Amino acid sequence: xxxxxxxxxxxxxxxxxxxxxxxxxEYWIESSDDDYGVMKDLYNSKRYSWxxxxxxxxxxxxxxxxxxxxxxxxxxxxxxxxxxxxxxxSNIELDDDKKIKLDLITTFNxxxxxxxxxxxxxxxxxxxxxxxxxxxxxxVRTWLKTQLM
Numbered sequence: 001x002x003x004x005x006x007x008x009x010x011x012x013x014x015x016x017x018x019x020x021x022x023x024x025x026e027y028w029i030e031s032s033d034d035d036y037g038v039m040k041d042l043y044n045s046k047r048y049s050w051x052x053x054x055x056x057x058x059x060x061x062x063x064x065x066x067x068x069x070x071x072x073x074x075x076x077x078x079x080x081x082x083x084x085x086x087x088x089x090s091n092i093e094l095d096d097d098k099k100i101k102l103d104l105i106t107t108f109n110x111x112x113x114x115x116x117x118x119x120x121x122x123x124x125x126x127x128x129x130x131x132x133x134x135x136x137x138x139x140v141r142t143w144l145k146t147q148l149m
Contacts, residue, residue, distance in 0.1 A: 003139070004024050021068045021075035025031060028065035029148065032058050034135045043134065048125035049118070052108040055137040059083060059105060062144040066090045092147060108133075 019027065035058045043053035060081060067090040068075035077086060083102040089092055094102070110117060 001020070005055045019075070021072040024068040025065045025148070028061045028068060031079050032061035032065065035061065039134075039137075043130065046127070048127065048130040049122045051130060052105075052125060052133055053113070054139075056081070056083070056108040056132065059102070059137065059140055059144065060086065062125075062141065063087055063090055063092065066092060066144065066147050082106050092144075098140065098143070103141055105133075105137065105140070 005071060015062075035054050039051050039054040039058055041055060059081060063086045064077040065085060067077040067086065070091050083106045084094075084099060087102060090129060108121075
């Protein structure tokens with residue numbers, strides 16, 4: 001865990017802390033980068049459904065970083081997991097292709113989290129399917145990072 005994330009977690013234990021939009025943006029980027037490593041580890045250990053679940057978190061956190069960057073007066077994004085919703089609230093301009101990709105990747109969050117979807121999602125997440133989806137996640141991740149510059 002990086003120093004900023006550790007300090008935020010430690011501070012939350014004792015009191016509410018308010019971060020500037022830049023501090024919050026940096027927190028989300030660092031957390032996303034940490035999750036990116038976890039996603040790769042899960043892939044290498046053949047835990048494909050969880051790999052895609054964490055891939056969703058990687059993108060969610062980058063979108064929340066963009067939200068913080070674009071909203072200095074109120075940098076705290078909604079506690080939602082719908083990537084299209086978060087992108088809209090973050091004022092990210094999306095073409096139809098990116099909308100389709102974000103909508104699909106959002107399903108990785110719900111499908112890996114809720115019991116009634118887990119088994120079907122687990123069976124769907126073959127190595128080939130996961131390889132294809134990781135290409136999409138990588139592409140979107142790279143593009144979102146350009147939005148943070």
